[in-house]
Amino acid sequence: MAGIIAIVGRPNVGKSTLFNRLTGRREAIVDNTPGVTRDRIYAAAEWLDKSFTVVDTGGYTEGSSDDFESEIRKQARYAIDEAHVIILVVDGREGLSPLDEEVADQIRKSGKPHVLAVNKIDSPADDYVIADFLKLGFNDVFPISAVNGHGTGDLLDKVVGHLPCEADKSLDFTEDLPKICVVGRPNVGKSSFLNALTGRDQHIVSDVAGTTRDAVHTRYNMFGFDFYLVDTAGLRKKGKVSEDLEFYSVMRAIKSIENSDVCILMIDATRGIEAQDLNIFHLIEKNKKGVVIAVNKWDLTDKTQTTASEFRKAILERIKPFTDVPILFTSSIEKTRLLKTLQEALEVYKRRKVRIPTSQLNETLLPIFENTPPPVYKGKTVSIKYITQLPTPRPQFAFFCNLPQYIKEPYKRFIENQLRSMYDFTGVPLDIYFRKK
Numbered sequence: 001m002a003g004i005i006a007i008v009g010r011p012n013v014g015k016s017t018l019f020n021r022l023t024g025r026r027e028a029i030v031d032n033t034p035g036v037t038r039d040r041i042y043a044a045a046e047w048l049d050k051s052f053t054v055v056d057t058g059g060y061t062e063g064s065s066d067d068f069e070s071e072i073r074k075q076a077r078y079a080i081d082e083a084h085v086i087i088l089v090v091d092g093r094e095g096l097s098p099l100d101e102e103v104a105d106q107i108r109k110s111g112k113p114h115v116l117a118v119n120k121i122d123s124p125a126d127d128y129v130i131a132d133f134l135k136l137g138f139n140d141v142f143p144i145s146a147v148n149g150h151g152t153g154d155l156l157d158k159v160v161g162h163l164p165c166e167a168d169k170s171l172d173f174t175e176d177l178p179k180i181c182v183v184g185r186p187n188v189g190k191s192s193f194l195n196a197l198t199g200r201d202q203h204i205v206s207d208v209a210g211t212t213r214d215a216v217h218t219r220y221n222m223f224g225f226d227f228y229l230v231d232t233a234g235l236r237k238k239g240k241v242s243e244d245l246e247f248y249s250v251m252r253a254i255k256s257i258e259n260s261d262v263c264i265l266m267i268d269a270t271r272g273i274e275a276q277d278l279n280i281f282h283l284i285e286k287n288k289k290g291v292v293i294a295v296n297k298w299d300l301t302d303k304t305q306t307t308a309s310e311f312r313k314a315i316l317e318r319i320k321p322f323t324d325v326p327i328l329f330t331s332s333i334e335k336t337r338l339l340k341t342l343q344e345a346l347e348v349y350k351r352r353k354v355r356i357p358t359s360q361l362n363e364t365l366l367p368i369f370e371n372t373p374p375p376v377y378k379g380k381t382v383s384i385k386y387i388t389q390l391p392t393p394r395p396q397f398a399f400f401c402n403l404p405q406y407i408k409e410p411y412k413r414f415i416e417n418q419l420r421s422m423y424d425f426t427g428v429p430l431d432i433y434f435r436k437k
């Protein structure tokens with residue numbers, strides 16, 4: 001993953017519609033928890049060979065003391081601070097508003113890459129409408145229809161051109177050491193966890209500040225482990241502005257995840273697993289990073305013998321279908337299982353690097369596929385001929401077969417389960433491809 005694209009604009013111009021189109025998500029994340037006002041402000045997306053994260057700055061916080069105009073200014077400012085590219089959306093049917101001009105001004109002055117999307121132009125015949133918006137002074141102006149997709153391809157071509165290259169990131173480190181981060185909603189205890197674990201910075205080997213644009217990697221050597229903890233600006237900084245917290249925490253989470261190999265997703269035992277936790281989990285999974293779930297503040301729960309197993313079950317139910325994930329119950333305050341959590345994260349790191357020899361893969365898996373072949377599809381027998389693990393930094397497997405297009409999701413999942421039952425990939429997302437042979 002490389003980079004964050006932020007969608008900014010007045011209410012009702014079509015930001016959410018554009019967000020859905022870019023991220024290919026139609027369905028809202030279902031959540032019955034009250035108080036979740038922004039349930040899907042970011043998601044992973046792909047265009048051409050780039051994958052990135054799209055952030056929708058819409059839906060200002062209900063009950064905020066600010067009027068919506070200052071809220072929008074504020075969100076534009078965050079987007080400017082945090083994103084790599086900004087899409088300003090305006091309403092092509094309504095024409096320019098003073099607020100559009102003000103926000104455009106703010107964005108232009110920032111020097112961050114930006115484009116203007118003139119939305120609700122549902123037919124190319126109406127493209128001329130963009131003339132009204134040229135006075136905003138943007139160099140790149142696209143007539144689009146977020147509803148039917150008109151113009152969004154051209155928009156994306158331009159936008160992804162502004163994203164940083166993946167290669168920029170990976171080569172900042174000479175040492176091949178695990179990069180671990182702790183992510184989670186505000187107040188779950190991330191700082192307390194890190195502080196309790198690392199003590200008063202006595203284990204710090206080096207502070208590699210500024211090695212990547214977005215994150216600080218601090219190298220630690222303790223308990224016999226050598227690793228980086230990835231921190232994004234402000235993770236340990238106190239002084240919170242409550243209404244802005246969710247937005248900042250999301251931005252931080254995205255950046256931390258992108259900069260790590262393994263993420264410790266911390267959730268709050270007193271609240272259970274919520275929509276925002278799931279969002280972060282899916283972001284980790286989409287980014288194909290290793291994951292460990294830490295259920296923190298475990299000291300605050302009323303425990304019976306079954307509490308932990310019930311909790312575990314509830315989490316597994318919510319994170320389906322990727323459930324091969326370590327779950328630990330921690331207390332940052334009582335310092336329970338903190339080291340264990342770190343150890344587990346380092347184990348996940350190792351599993352993510354495992355290479356299985358082709359001969360071994362074929363010996364173990366081919367007999368299974370012979371016994372339980374893919375279902376016959378359109379009268380054709382599908383057979384898997386051989387399997388190989390690709391020489392990539394994380395586990396990716398290619399399955400060569402006669403009719404790859406006939407292998408459907410359930411069988412793919414069966415294959416993944418077989419792989420997971422034979423080899424330990426706990427906490428590691430796998431990629432499985434089918435190729436013609």
Ligand SMILES: Nc1nc2c(ncn2[C@@H]2O[C@H](COP(=O)(O)OP(=O)(O)OP(=O)(O)O)[C@@H](O)[C@H]2O)c(=O)[nH]1
Nearest residue numbers: 010011012013014015016017058059120145146147
């Ligand atoms: N005709 C047309 N209508 C659109 C288009 N894009 C969005 N709309 C409509 O405009 C309305 C507002 O769209 P949203 O995506 O909710 O706008 P938003 O900017 O996210 O609004 P907030 O959540 O209030 O910030 C909806 O009724 C959409 O169906 C478009 O390309 N063409």
Ligand SMILES: Nc1nc2c(ncn2[C@@H]2O[C@H](COP(=O)(O)OP(=O)(O)OP(=O)(O)O)[C@@H](O)[C@H]2O)c(=O)[nH]1
Nearest residue numbers: 186187188189190191192296297298300331332333
């Ligand atoms: N009882 C109990 N309280 C905890 C635990 N972990 C953290 N807390 C408390 O929860 C509050 C939030 O902890 P932080 O460590 O600041 O949480 P955070 O996730 O870093 O919060 P942000 O900086 O807002 O992202 C503090 O008052 C902590 O003392 C825990 O394991 N048990």
